[in-house]
Amino acid sequence: MSTVRMIFKELWHRKINFLLGVLAVTVAVAFFVAFQTAARASNRETARLMLSMGYNLHVIAWDADVGDFLMTGVANATMPESHLETLASQKNISYNHLLAVLEKQMIWRDVPVLVTGLAPEVCPPGRKKPPMVFQIEPGTAYIGYQVAVRLGIEKGNKIEIDGTQLEVARCLAESGGVDDMRIQCHLADAQQILACPGQISEIQAVDCLCFVEGADPLEMLRTEIGAILPDTQVLQAKSMADARARQRQMVFKTFAVMVPFVVIACGVWVGVLAIMNVRERQTEIGLLRALGYGAAKIGGLFLGKAMLTGLLGALVGFGAGATLALVFGPEIFRLTARTTVRPEAVVLLQSLAAAPLFSIVASFVPVMFAVSYDPAATLREE
Amino acid sequence: MIVLGDVSKTYRTRAGQVKALDGIGLEIPAGEFVAVRGPSGSGKTTLLMVIAGMLRPSAGTVAVGGQDVFAMSQQERARFRARNIGFVFQMFHLVPYLNIAENVRLAARADGTDHSSEVPQLLDRLGLAGRATHKPAELSAGEKQRTAIARALLNRPKIILADEPTGNLDPENAGTVMKHLADFQQAGGTVVVATHGPAADDFATRVVSLRDGRPDEMK
Ligand SMILES: Nc1ncnc2c1ncn2[C@@H]1O[C@H](COP(=O)(O)OP(=O)(O)OP(=O)(O)O)[C@@H](O)[C@H]1O
Ligand SMILES: [Mg+2]
Numbered sequence: 001m002s003t004v005r006m007i008f009k010e011l012w013h014r015k016i017n018f019l020l021g022v023l024a025v026t027v028a029v030a031f032f033v034a035f036q037t038a039a040r041a042s043n044r045e046t047a048r049l050m051l052s053m054g055y056n057l058h059v060i061a062w063d064a065d066v067g068d069f070l071m072t073g074v075a076n077a078t079m080p081e082s083h084l085e086t087l088a089s090q091k092n093i094s095y096n097h098l099l100a101v102l103e104k105q106m107i108w109r110d111v112p113v114l115v116t117g118l119a120p121e122v123c124p125p126g127r128k129k130p131p132m133v134f135q136i137e138p139g140t141a142y143i144g145y146q147v148a149v150r151l152g153i154e155k156g157n158k159i160e161i162d163g164t165q166l167e168v169a170r171c172l173a174e175s176g177g178v179d180d181m182r183i184q185c186h187l188a189d190a191q192q193i194l195a196c197p198g199q200i201s202e203i204q205a206v207d208c209l210c211f212v213e214g215a216d217p218l219e220m221l222r223t224e225i226g227a228i229l230p231d232t233q234v235l236q237a238k239s240m241a242d243a244r245a246r247q248r249q250m251v252f253k254t255f256a257v258m259v260p261f262v263v264i265a266c267g268v269w270v271g272v273l274a275i276m277n278v279r280e281r282q283t284e285i286g287l288l289r290a291l292g293y294g295a296a297k298i299g300g301l302f303l304g305k306a307m308l309t310g311l312l313g314a315l316v317g318f319g320a321g322a323t324l325a326l327v328f329g330p331e332i333f334r335l336t337a338r339t340t341v342r343p344e345a346v347v348l349l350q351s352l353a354a355a356p357l358f359s360i361v362a363s364f365v366p367v368m369f370a371v372s373y374d375p376a377a378t379l380r381e382e
Numbered sequence: 383m384i385v386l387g388d389v390s391k392t393y394r395t396r397a398g399q400v401k402a403l404d405g406i407g408l409e410i411p412a413g414e415f416v417a418v419r420g421p422s423g424s425g426k427t428t429l430l431m432v433i434a435g436m437l438r439p440s441a442g443t444v445a446v447g448g449q450d451v452f453a454m455s456q457q458e459r460a461r462f463r464a465r466n467i468g469f470v471f472q473m474f475h476l477v478p479y480l481n482i483a484e485n486v487r488l489a490a491r492a493d494g495t496d497h498s499s500e501v502p503q504l505l506d507r508l509g510l511a512g513r514a515t516h517k518p519a520e521l522s523a524g525e526k527q528r529t530a531i532a533r534a535l536l537n538r539p540k541i542i543l544a545d546e547p548t549g550n551l552d553p554e555n556a557g558t559v560m561k562h563l564a565d566f567q568q569a570g571g572t573v574v575v576a577t578h579g580p581a582a583d584d585f586a587t588r589v590v591s592l593r594d595g596r597p598d599e600m601k
Contacts (some may be wrong), residue, residue: 009484275573289436369498379431379436
């Protein structure tokens with residue numbers, strides 16, 4: 001009779017033992033799956049929020065007044081444009097999306113405006129990402145909503161600011177923020193308008209420290225950038241998103257500690273069931289040996305059963321875990337409605353691969369005892 | 383033919399050594415029905431296990447059909463046993479999750495030469511025809527033991543070793559079981575039965591009495 005048939009007949013005969021084993025694997029898998037599923041959703045949410053926060057890192061000149069910068073959003077001193085290249089050419093850094101900005105308030109045609117010159121965004125080597133802002137061609141300008149309305153500027157108009165000619169490429173929609181008072185142009189044009197050749201007032205960047213363990217990210221950034229550009233100051237805008245990411249990270253860590261414990265406990269559980277099963281089947285093992293069956297066949301009966309236990313546990317556990325994640329995930333990981341928790345195919349595959357292996361490993365020692373039983377001893381009449 | 387040459391078996395336990403077989407020399411020609419008798423603890427089971435090659439003696443040699451059983455590798459010995467020796471136990475040792483036909487067929491595969499097509503006739507001969515698809519738990523003790531005998535017979539062994547095969551049976555069933563073993567012997571097989579009592583005496587061509595691991599007297 002084939003090993004597989006014997007396994008199935010034995011499963012059916014000792015349903016309780018089998019179901020308890022499946023339950024153990026189910027619990028372990030469910031825990032793992034719930035955690036993974038929710039954690040993946042949480043990561044998606046963090047990535048989304050971080051991006052929507054925009055440039056949260058500001059590098060300004062050493063002699064710029066921080067208080068002034070914080071109040072006005074504009075640095076009152078400049079630094080060389082070459083700083084951008086210096087930052088961008090570094091490897092292994094914790095920021096990305098570098099943007100050189102030269103910005104200054106001025107009165108133009110009796111209206112206070114903020115002239116903002118932007119160089120095309122650069123990324124450090126090997127970290128190319130699509131730019132987060134529009135690119136402005138030299139010789140063109142994007143006019144903020146309030147400025148355009150007050151001065152009656154329209155797309156296609158030619159304007160002149162302090163002797164520099166610009167064509168209006170776009171008039172921007174109302175933002176309700178400082179952007180409405182901006183005239184945005186290429187960095188080179190702004191340098192000409194503001195008479196600051198080769199100078200910038202700020203480098204904006206996005207930090208990538210959302211998931212760094214332990215260390216204070218700002219401290220890290222300051223050390224990192226301070227070593228490269230000693231004549232600058234680094235400011236990081238903290239936000240709700242940041243705080244939430246941190247909160248989630250705490251939950252994440254708690255679970256990351258709990259999952260191995262649950263898995264180990266379930267492993268022990270599976271192992272104990274295997275011991276019970278082997279003990280109950282001692283005379284069967286002895287009989288098979290007496291009939292001339294080898295260790296491979298006998299080991300196969302038990303390990304095959306362990307594998308089936310793992311497979312079934314993985315399927316049921318995935319269902320249970322994904323359901324748990326769907327129901328409780330958003331609460332525990334504080335996800336907003338815009339991030340959906342969904343069953344992850346990768347996690348299912350991981351479970352299907354890992355659970356049978358896990359079950360086999362947990363049963364391995366008792367099974368090795370089983371195959372080495374002395375048939376003479378087990379068949380001895382009591 | 384089974385030849386034991388000065389076989390001793392000493393069990394080592396924490397409480398000390400137990401001499402279960404003490405220099406037994408024994409020749410059992412093919413075609414005999416030997417009853418091994420003796421009180422509890424006299425070494426009957428140990429003797430059968432040694433003949434079967436499942437228990438290595440502390441000293442002495444065991445030859446079955448002219449082959450030194452313990453000179454073989456473990457694998458060879460397992461194959462040799464599957465091909466030549468059938469077993470019947472006091473506790474039947476049927477696999478509880480397989481039905482009767484499957485239990486009998488279990489012996490087939492280990493051997494390699496597949497006699498499983500003969501299972502129905504075998505069950506029929508042992509009066510188990512209507513029981514093929516029943517589980518062991520649904521059978522009487524006598525039926526269980528007859529199943530075990532069918533399993534032992536399936537590979538057409540040369541020898542059947544039976545350890546207290548009637549120990550759990552009433553006299554009528556015990557008689558039936560002994561009769562089947564005798565049929566096997568009549569057909570040319572060799573039978574060695576270990577018993578406490580006289581159950582096998584009517585069928586035996588020879589009785590070996592054991593006392594403290596030594597042959598006591600012979601008939
Ligand atoms: N595994 C073992 N370890 C230690 N001593 C053993 C072991 N098996 C048997 N013995 C001892 O060896 C002696 C012979 O045992 P054995 O089982 O062969 O006797 P038996 O004649 O079959 O007895 P019974 O009629 O009760 O079945 C006994 O004294 C027994 O206690
Ligand atoms: Mg005995």
